[in-house]
Amino acid sequence: MTKTAKIWLTIAILMTLLAIGLGIGWGVTSRQKAEASEALERHIEGGYRSAYYDLTYHLGNLSDTFNKLTVAGSKEMQMQLLGKANVYATGAEQSLTALTDASPEWGKLVKLINQTGDYALALQTKLQRGDSLSGEDESNLQRLYEGLLRLEKALSQASDELQAEGYSFVANLGKEGDAFGKALAGLGADINYPALIYDGPFSDALDDRVVKGIEGEQITQEQAAELATVYLPQATRVEYAGDLTGDIPAYTFEVTTPTGDYRAAITKQGGYLMTLSQAAEPQDTLVDEEQAKTLGEDFLTRLGLTDMQAVWVSNYNSVYYLNYAYTVNDTVVYGDLAVVKINAETGEVMGLEALNYLYNHTARTIPSPKVSEQQARAAIHGELRVESVRLALIPTEGGEEKLTWEVYGTKGEDQYFVYVDAERGYEYKILRVVDSGEGRLLL
Numbered sequence: 322m323t324k325t326a327k328i329w330l331t332i333a334i335l336m337t338l339l340a341i342g343l344g345i346g347w348g349v350t351s352r353q354k355a356e357a358s359e360a361l362e363r364h365i366e367g368g369y370r371s372a373y374y375d376l377t378y379h380l381g382n383l384s385d386t387f388n389k390l391t392v393a394g395s396k397e398m399q400m401q402l403l404g405k406a407n408v409y410a411t412g413a414e415q416s417l418t419a420l421t422d423a424s425p426e427w428g429k430l431v432k433l434i435n436q437t438g439d440y441a442l443a444l445q446t447k448l449q450r451g452d453s454l455s456g457e458d459e460s461n462l463q464r465l466y467e468g469l470l471r472l473e474k475a476l477s478q479a480s481d482e483l484q485a486e487g488y489s490f491v492a493n494l495g496k497e498g499d500a501f502g503k504a505l506a507g508l509g510a511d512i513n514y515p516a517l518i519y520d521g522p523f524s525d526a527l528d529d530r531v532v533k534g535i536e537g538e539q540i541t542q543e544q545a546a547e548l549a550t551v552y553l554p555q556a557t558r559v560e561y562a563g564d565l566t567g568d569i570p571a572y573t574f575e576v577t578t579p580t581g582d583y584r585a586a587i588t589k590q591g592g593y594l595m596t597l598s599q600a601a602e603p604q605d606t607l608v609d610e611e612q613a614k615t616l617g618e619d620f621l622t623r624l625g626l627t628d629m630q631a632v633w634v635s636n637y638n639s640v641y642y643l644n645y646a647y648t649v650n651d652t653v654v655y656g657d658l659a660v661v662k663i664n665a666e667t668g669e670v671m672g673l674e675a676l677n678y679l680y681n682h683t684a685r686t687i688p689s690p691k692v693s694e695q696q697a698r699a700a701i702h703g704e705l706r707v708e709s710v711r712l713a714l715i716p717t718e719g720g721e722e723k724l725t726w727e728v729y730g731t732k733g734e735d736q737y738f739v740y741v742d743a744e745r746g747y748e749y750k751i752l753r754v755v756d757s758g759e760g761r762l763l764l
Contacts (some may be wrong), residue, residue, distance in 0.1 A: 337622060373490070379409045379410075379416060382405070382409040383410055384470070386405050387406060388469075388735070389705075389737075390402050390462050392468075393748060394705075396448050397748065398749075398751065401752075408475070410435070410438025413434045445457060459756075489566065533681055533682060534678055534680060542561055545572040546574060548594075552664055555579055557579065559575075559576050562574055562575050565586055569594050570590070571587055571588045573585065573586045579671075583599045584596075584599075597670070597677065599669075599670075603638070603664045605665070605666050606665040607667075608641075608664075610634055613663045613665065614668070616663055616668055617643045617661040617670075620662065620670050624675075626645075629647060640662055640665060640671060641662065643661045646658050647662070651729065654713075655715045656677065656681040681716075687712075687714065690743035691743065691744045692741065692742070692744065692745070694726060696746055697728060697743070698710060702732075705732050706731045710727070710728050710729075711726070712726060713725050715749075723749065724742075725740065725742055725743050726743055727739055728740075735753065736754035737752065739752075
């Protein structure tokens, strides 16, 4: 291509782009212009909405991290949490920046989140130098956490409007009377935000995908159907509903009983009941928590799951969710977990989820702790009122297991589970109890 040809090609491209932009010539209609405008608006709306959800995620984790900092007693745990706080603050700042132009109020928060992240990093550096957090440092952390709670409440009040059908960030963000502006009005310059949760200690501990807890021969579909009547003695009908594939192959059945219909999955190897579910809707809580624990334990014993201890109980919409962990030598093994659902109105078993148990259960030799219970108590933050202490073997992020002292304690109205390494005596993990619309949860 000659130099002149390249010049004319460049001019042609520029003129074409200009024509498209202005909507003139080359057949660009008003309808096409409208469609392009709508596409651009959808793109911008999606960007704002994505930034909003990212903001709630990062600020939620930031709030939770600052809460845990108020009860972290060791330098190791403090440094770990401060590092996480800096990461979450960076993510929140990026999300806020995407919304700043739309609302001047967000500009104040960008500065605040930036300062929060910088402060966390400065305290982490201070600890790495061998210094300790001062009383002023702890006071500042508490103040920042209280600011997070104020922002949490404000944005929570605005969330219904922001997520309502038909709400447009493009049309409303930054304008007078918008939900964001109303939420932030009067909050001042020292605020932040809330948290993510799950339904029991280490309930998602499927780190090691090797199936350890299943033994026995392969069974037929007919044998599995017979086992369904053993697991559900009141069954009046058992109908095959298909196979499950994956790490743990299973037969599934529709089971009819006088108290309702169930769907059950029974493993092809060994005939274990893997999952069970019933679509009941209890209206009241007539069975107390201790009765529910006994009913759940009896059910697990009938399945052949023995030495199981209820380690976490939550009641949501009159359904008990009971987390049972295998216990050996008074040590709770959180990797071997089974969840039982009990109807709080009738006491009937409504469900079972035994995947963690089937993946992880195996014979274990529990080592003796090198750190005493008294030393574990001493490692806890002084303002945490200790209610109970027990040994626990917990899963780690790397797929291993760690022997810890599980220390349950309270500070004011807040409840915590602090896990102290039983070999070295440092705080390994902190979980906080949260009362939510989904019952008592941990984060």
